[in-house]
Amino acid sequence: MKNFGLLCRKMGMSQVICDGKFLPLTLLYIESPVVIGFKTMERDGYSAILVGFGHSKLKHWNKSQHVLCQHEERIFEKIKEFRVDDVERFSIGQEIVIKDFFGENDLVSVQGITLGRGFSGGIKRHGFKGLRASHGVSVSHRSIGSTGSRTPSRVWKGKKMPGRYGCETVTIKNVKVKYIEEQTSLMTEKPGSIIGVYGAVPGSKGSFCSIYRSERNRI
Incomplete structure (x- = not known):
């Protein structure tokens, strides 16, 4: 699943000490992603999954989007489609476990929208x-x-x-993951995960960005 990814929110930047050097670190927060739909080769010509992220209120969506944004008793803040090789390993309502797809020291690609100037x-x-x-x-x-x-x-x-x-979509490739930590959101009090990646990520603090599995094994 080389194109599989997840939507995350940029929390800000920090730093870590490694071998006596200060290295910049960007913190990305992913709030309990859930599979809400599929795209199949027979029906749509390609394989993909629809993933919902975060928590929101129904008033923030128009009527034509109610079918997508609402799943059981949960209303999602964002919905994004990701390509996968096989949709059979996923099921509707399945909550995606971050550590099943991303791990420490993995190389990832982060895509975001730059600051508008x-x-x-x-x-x-x-x-x-x-x-x-x-x-x-x-x-x-x-x-x-x-x-x-x-x-x-x-x-x-x-x-x-x-x-x-500014306001351009930019992808930073081959970024190394420092750590993945499960943490509850202070705003929504819902479970989620924090991914720390080395370097800077395009976008402002609080903006959404996408993190994908890197196609390369090493830099």
Whole structure:
């Protein structure tokens, strides 16, 4: 199941001491995921499972989503689909045990949405140097300079220019898992698990991200 993953919430960052060095650590929280549906090769053309995460209230979902978000007496906060090789090993209502799929020192890929920075200039968005601070330069120190030549008298597609920066889906591959610990949520008082991974993960504190099994055995 190389594409199997889980949805988690980014709690924040910490650090650990390893061989006398401080190493950054990102804490990801997974709140009791439950299988709520299937996609099969015969019906849909591919195999996948629908997994519900967290706890929510029915008022946060529209009527067309009530069938998906509600399972027995539980209403999920998020629902995500993950590809699997065989759906027969799963059943409706099955609660996924994190340690059955992820373990310490495993390599994983974490996918999240980067921080939104709004409309940004060329220096912040692309790392341009900018113009000189003096010697004739006035009120255009942070401009991008020329955007094209006289011929063909237009701007080529793909030219790096100011624009909206951030809010992009980014995947960090081959991140090593430091530890997995079961812990109860202080907000919902529901059981869950905390996964600590080395390095930084895209997204703001409290945002959702996906963690997948890495396709590589080693970095």
